[in-house]
Amino acid sequence: MNQKIKDIQPSILYYGTPVILLSTLNEDGSTNLSPLSSSWALGDCIVLGVSTGGKAFENMQRQKQCVINVPDPSLWRHVEKLASFTGKQPVPEEKKRLGFKYLKEKFAASGLTPAASHSVNPDRITECPIQVEAEAANIRIPEHSPFFAVIETKVLHVHAHERIIKGENHIDPEKWSPLIYNFRHYFGLGSELGKTFRA
Numbered sequence: 001m002n003q004k005i006k007d008i009q010p011s012i013l014y015y016g017t018p019v020i021l022l023s024t025l026n027e028d029g030s031t032n033l034s035p036l037s038s039s040w041a042l043g044d045c046i047v048l049g050v051s052t053g054g055k056a057f058e059n060m061q062r063q064k065q066c067v068i069n070v071p072d073p074s075l076w077r078h079v080e081k082l083a084s085f086t087g088k089q090p091v092p093e094e095k096k097r098l099g100f101k102y103l104k105e106k107f108a109a110s111g112l113t114p115a116a117s118h119s120v121n122p123d124r125i126t127e128c129p130i131q132v133e134a135e136a137a138n139i140r141i142p143e144h145s146p147f148f149a150v151i152e153t154k155v156l157h158v159h160a161h162e163r164i165i166k167g168e169n170h171i172d173p174e175k176w177s178p179l180i181y182n183f184r185h186y187f188g189l190g191s192e193l194g195k196t197f198r199a
């Protein structure tokens, strides 16, 4: 393929990862919800990229538990309802400059429904087809950037909507589809292209 290539300096590099809604526990026992797109999963480890200026980071440092709720494309408007808010008060200057406002009642604002978790204190989100209860095993701030933390979590408990389960312990990729954050725009997946030899 003869493709012309150009050097660029993009202001963001969000090249298309699933959206998650991270539940963390506030000081008063209520649950904060934070939309994130920086995560990856391998075995029972899910690694999160979390801004150090937000409430999710503050809560994880103090309480070290979370639920990684994974919405499907039908829930994008609910996610977006949370996008301009932070659970942090006072709102940090940088967030204020970007137009963020303080909001504590994230469930009410998003129109999503809380459900008690089994192994952790923050609530799960009923409407999210995959809900992963986890604990922080390691929280690290990279030397080259104080603005976000790499949080390694250990999975404790996985819940899934019955309609996306195949057999006993598998998610059916024909029935499940993540919500993708693609350079600040929401997308669903296209149709299947094929499968790997281990599928």
Ligand SMILES: Cc1cc2nc3c(=O)[nH]c(=O)nc-3n(C[C@H](O)[C@H](O)[C@H](O)COP(=O)(O)O)c2cc1C
Binding pocket: 019, 032, 033, 034, 035, 036, 037, 038, 039, 049, 050, 051, 052, 053, 054, 055, 056, 057, 079, 080, 083, 084, 085, 086, 087, 088, 100, 148, 181
């Ligand atoms: C779809 C989407 C994806 C986002 N991804 C991330 C992310 O990966 N990491 C992060 O720190 N913030 C991310 N943000 C920004 C946070 O949601 C935002 O900072 C929010 O105020 C966090 O809420 P909190 O301060 O109550 O934790 C994302 C926002 C949206 C809407």
